[in-house]
Amino acid sequence: MAAPTPGRAAGTSEARHGAGTKSERTRERIVDATARALNARGYAGARLSDIAEIAEVQAPAIYYYFSSRDELIEEAVSVGLARTMELMSEALAQVPDGTPPMNRIRVAVAAHLNTLLTHSDHAAAAIRTVPQLPKEMRERQFDAQRAYLAIWRALLDDARTSGDLAQDIDVRAALMVVLGALNWTVEWWDPERGSLETVITTAQTLIEHGLAA
Amino acid sequence: MAAPTPGRAAGTSEARHGAGTKSERTRERIVDATARALNARGYAGARLSDIAEIAEVQAPAIYYYFSSRDELIEEAVSVGLARTMELMSEALAQVPDGTPPMNRIRVAVAAHLNTLLTHSDHAAAAIRTVPQLPKEMRERQFDAQRAYLAIWRALLDDARTSGDLAQDIDVRAALMVVLGALNWTVEWWDPERGSLETVITTAQTLIEHGLAA
Amino acid sequence: MAAPTPGRAAGTSEARHGAGTKSERTRERIVDATARALNARGYAGARLSDIAEIAEVQAPAIYYYFSSRDELIEEAVSVGLARTMELMSEALAQVPDGTPPMNRIRVAVAAHLNTLLTHSDHAAAAIRTVPQLPKEMRERQFDAQRAYLAIWRALLDDARTSGDLAQDIDVRAALMVVLGALNWTVEWWDPERGSLETVITTAQTLIEHGLAA
Amino acid sequence: MAAPTPGRAAGTSEARHGAGTKSERTRERIVDATARALNARGYAGARLSDIAEIAEVQAPAIYYYFSSRDELIEEAVSVGLARTMELMSEALAQVPDGTPPMNRIRVAVAAHLNTLLTHSDHAAAAIRTVPQLPKEMRERQFDAQRAYLAIWRALLDDARTSGDLAQDIDVRAALMVVLGALNWTVEWWDPERGSLETVITTAQTLIEHGLAA
DNA sequence: GATGAATGAGTTTTCATTCAT
DNA sequence: CATGAATGAAAACTCATTCAT
Secondary structure, eight states: OOOSOTTOOTTOHHHHTTOSOHHHHHHHHHHHHHHHHHHHHHHHHOOHHHHHHHHTSOGGGHHHHOSSHHHHHHHHHHHHHHHHHHHHHHHHHTSOTTOOHHHHHHHHHHHHHHIIIIIOHHHHHHHHHGGGSOHHHHHHTHHHHHHHHHHHHHHHHHHHHTTOBOTTOOHHHHHHHHHHHHHTHHHHOOTTTSOHHHHHHHHHHHHHHHHBO | OOOSOTTOOTTOHHHHTTOSOHHHHHHHHHHHHHHHHHHHHHHHHOOHHHHHHHHTSOGGGHHHHOSSHHHHHHHHHHHHHHHHHHHHHHHHHTSOTTOOHHHHHHHHHHHHHHIIIIIOHHHHHHHHHGGGSOHHHHHHTHHHHHHHHHHHHHHHHHHHHTTOBOTTOOHHHHHHHHHHHHHTHHHHOOTTTSOHHHHHHHHHHHHHHHHBO | OOOSOTTOOTTOHHHHTTOSOHHHHHHHHHHHHHHHHHHHHHHHHOOHHHHHHHHTSOGGGHHHHOSSHHHHHHHHHHHHHHHHHHHHHHHHHTSOTTOOHHHHHHHHHHHHHHIIIIIOHHHHHHHHHGGGSOHHHHHHTHHHHHHHHHHHHHHHHHHHHTTOBOTTOOHHHHHHHHHHHHHTHHHHOOTTTSOHHHHHHHHHHHHHHHHBO | OOOSOTTOOTTOHHHHTTOSOHHHHHHHHHHHHHHHHHHHHHHHHOOHHHHHHHHTSOGGGHHHHOSSHHHHHHHHHHHHHHHHHHHHHHHHHTSOTTOOHHHHHHHHHHHHHHIIIIIOHHHHHHHHHGGGSOHHHHHHTHHHHHHHHHHHHHHHHHHHHTTOBOTTOOHHHHHHHHHHHHHTHHHHOOTTTSOHHHHHHHHHHHHHHHHBO
């Protein structure tokens, strides 16, 4: 009765590379397809038949792994949030101790944009879809979102403490403005019209100068 | 069969104030309701029955004014883009000649945020919905979008010409980053948790410093 | 949102004869068709497409009147119970005061069989379907059932009081045995193989002699 | 492809006591589970997944023993009819020669109720499900039913011949009324609200007096 | 013997749309 | 102008059944 595949490691690197049993790989294809469909059409527009087609299964096969469309979508979103968090943590973990706050923010900007624009549909799906989700579902993702925001918040708070942040800036508002600048890139960035490098550098420059004292 | 009121002045101030015949007012209620529904549920999720309920009409009544759901949605989006453009033009027209480019950009930031966050659901609906629209429809809104982008582009180009813009910044990318920061406010700004003033000031500061040489 | 047709007189004689607006008549056709389908295939087997076909509408039309299959089925069952009750009450009301209990029981037997076998599919549907209904639905019909049983119970109690009922009989068990004898007729009686008269007379004789002191 | 265990002794005492290989016992669990499911939900409502769950196997395992759902259901029904017949025969066989017809009828009443209410879900399933079966399947069970009816018919005919049966009673109708009274007990008898003894005695009294001259 | 995985054929349900009034 | 009534197309979901292992 319950969904199978107990030990699937959602969001781990291994899972991402198609390891595991055939069943795990099918399940993963379905979740990936869901992220793609959410990106293309949003919460209400992502049809099971679209998802099935992308995942190369028949639509009812989805019900072998998930008990409803909403459960599937929630999983895709939740994996996306987890992956975003994970990649950000990895990126920040590699920054040497003692790195000044503004430099760490530059790293975070690059990590966020990398995740969003190249590493996975999941991250983009999660970020863009969350606002459209039914209330109950959205609330269930709240903690994950808050945890991610907390990382950013800590970065800005450090900058403020060290005096690198302009005094007259409201940290909360600034944070949302910065994340907006980054998140919106999904809507317009086209790899064929400009390099990812350019986007990242531009964003880093704008944000660093924008925040600086 | 065809829509009856060809000469309605979409987006003009008069229409906005509920003037005109009963028919015109009903039509307007429907378009407003559509914008609300698009904001709440996105393109695919905005049902005619939702729209009808918000507009306080029966769903088939919509067909008296529009020949299909898509036509209605396109109108709502198009009104939103027009209104955004209109308010921006008005705001910039009031800026005295000779105002330095960066100050004009501050005015534009305030105008954009005002439109988006308080003046109408239409602007928000337009901006958030466009990326979800079916390709053909989206393309039909292209010119309006481009015209709006051109205004912003001119502001940045002026700043570059006058040397107020940092040399190492890619204007196109910077513009999209800036607009992203502004547009994303719709997703998070809650009038009860922070004043519009704070949002506007924060955005202005960040953007001005971010862009400045 | 709610089901329409506020004033439909469920189960009244007028409604049965197709009076009322077109809408009322369609609604009634659907309920009638549901009773027929329930008789033919039981709760789980009665498909909306069957019902629609019998009612001569398209299946989605059903949703104009009922918000789900279960709601429709519950209405059909509930109408059936109401009609059974109604016809029984009418029959007993016509019995002159002072009629001995056993004679009143004969009248009840005839009324029950008439309702079940000729007057309406609803009564048969209700009686046969109730045991198959999902628990919640069944419980909601409990009161109606109990009220009907109470009528019978009163008849038997009168017989006991007047000394017409055999002393060694358990009233509750006897009642159920009697009703079983009557209800089961639906499963076997074929108008072409024996007259309704015969069934009624046989049942009356058996029951009267069976119960008598 | 075909069912594997041709020579299983359906309905024999040995089979009932779980003798035989593991395979035979699994098969039996499945048939028992089917009877239970048929009782609970009727022909259309008894899902293979329900049956599998009750039998504690996975649904596809059923196909090792039966080639289709219908074949399984038919077997369960047919076992039920056979068991009913068997128990009735045994009961009547034990009645001494020369026992008066009415007494033999009392024995039959007790045997029928015993089978139905305590000895097996199969008998109840068979009796209640037969009317819901698809026509072809029902017809295939016809002979078994007729054979059982014939036993009862003979009992009543004997009573008529010996003059113990009321003259004005139609034997066919009376038989069906009697069986209805008995069969319907399944729908209402609750071991916690009244003893089986009471049901049997009440039924015997009613039926004997009801039929008697 | 039995199961995990999957599918095809249907089922209920939703929704934009039509149309007579 | 507007609505009550209805429908066609497509959506989510269910379920018996298959099949490789």
